[in-house]
Amino acid sequence: MTTRTGTLTAATALAPANPWALVPPLGNLDAYISAVNRLPMLTQEEEQDYARKLKEHNDLDAAGRLIMSHLRLVVSISRQYMGYGLPHSDLIQEGNVGLMKAVKRFDPDQNVRLVSYAMHWIKAEIHEYILKNWRMVKVATTKAQRKLFFNLRSMKQELKADAAIETGDNTFRDTLTAQEIDSVAAKLNVKREEVMEMETRLSGGDVLLDPSPSDDDDKAFGPISYLTDGAHEPTAMIESRQRDVMATDGIAQALEALDDRSRHIVEERWLKVNDDGSGGMTLHELAAVYGVSAERIRQIEVAAMKKMKKALAEFA
Structure with a gap:
């Protein structure tokens, strides 16, 4: 198992005096x-001020302050990967390496917060560490395999739980059914053959690097005890909030870019629902309102959608 000894203390060394240097x-x-x-x-x-000092003057004091103020983010993200049987301290070390890389490459002129930018680098470093150390033989080498590796295990648990609720059968099944394989492939946008291959890789061969219970240690747990809670995964929460903002403020701003008729x-056509739950007006109904052909209404709609797409891109 590979580790980067001293990573955390290296981050501390970049920081100035109190309170930044108080990390043990x-x-x-x-x-x-x-x-x-x-x-x-x-x-x-x-x-923004520290990032510019680092970018323009290579100010290590500024780099230290950026790193230290985001160490808690690394701790939070690393907790989501404790289900792979690897030491939490090692996950934090690797995450801190990713944070340092993010700080080094962060551009303050891109108008994004460091927390959003750093998440990618932190998770990428932890992912690479897990893939190198979880098995003697690497189970994921391509992009599609990596995607499957970090999603298939948790999705299998969800599918088995749903099946148990529907059938009332709590008997454990380690393999996926054909229907479950199709469901996973559709959700992850991969081929069902790739799902089957990854399931085979995960279910056999090497021994997991998780702590084994012993007579002297009744607190040892296997990976299943630490499955990631996807509902509170930071990146997913941010993406969900961004979608909510886009669906409200973004759509409202895009509509402002249209003339009255197009709006x-x-x-x-798309934003109103009738009392019976059906959709809005048809092309022919709108054609009757404006005294034009249905084809003309369709053309106006297409042009309006293009304007809205451009406005949404600018909003994002």
Whole structure:
């Protein structure tokens, strides 16, 4: 198992005096987590200022402040990958390496917060570490295989739970049915053959690197005890909020870009629902309202959609 000894203390070394240098070594994990959670967060203005100092003047003090204020993010993300039987401290170390890479490459002129940018680098570094250490033989080498690896295990648990509820049969089945394989392939947009191959790789061969219970340690757990809670995964939560904003404020702004007739057509066609649950007005109904052909209404609708797509792109 590969580790990067001293990664956390290296991050601490970049930081200036109190309170930034109060993070203890990783030897005491609870003390480390408690310390990073007490570190002050940066405002957007402070973050932009430090990022520019680092980019323009290679200011290591500024880099240290950016790193230290986001160590709690690494701890949060690393918890989601404890189900692979790897030490939490190692996951944090690898995540901190990803955070350092993100800080080094962060561009303050892109008008995004470092937290959003750093998530990709932190998770990428942890993913790479897990794939190198979870099995003696790598189980995922291509992009599609990596996608399956980090989703198939949790999805299997969900499918088995749903099946148990529907049938009342709590008998454990380790393999997926043909219908379940098709469901996974559709959700992940991969071929069913790829799902079957990854399931085979995951279910046999090497021994998992998880702690084994012993007579002296009744607190040892297997990977199943730490499955990721997808509902509270930071990236998924941010994406969900972005979709909500796009569906409200984004659509409203896009509609403002249309003339009255085009806006009315789009609203009647796509944004209104009748009392009986059916959709809005048809092309022929709108054609009767405006005294034009249904084809003309369709042309107006197509042009309006193009304008809205452009406005939504600018909003995003």
